Amino acid sequence: MDEKKLELISPEMAKLMVKQIFNKHNIKKEDFSKISKEEKERLKELAQNFKSEVDALLKNETNQKSEDKVKKEKLKHKDETPKKMSLKDKIRQKRRRK
Incomplete structure (x- = not known):
């Protein structure tokens, strides 16, 4: 957000x-x-503390999502590595080169 x-x-x-x-x-x-002024001030402090905790959680969540995205990309690249070619595929590839 x-x-x-x-x-x-x-x-x-x-x-x-x-x-x-x-x-x-x-x-x-x-x-x-x-409600006394001191209690009002304490309530304001609590609200600020909650806000900072929420901000930290949201920041952590976005960092986690970006890390997950990087991990997914790495896994994608690993899956794209060349697979072992069958003998038929090797022969076809050699014929194409000629």
């Missing part, structure tokens, strides 16, 4: 997750003001 797309998705996903957590614990909008 493009990083631009990830930036667009991340806030929406974060809002959804926070909303689900608040619903799970029966926290209403009126209760939001009761």
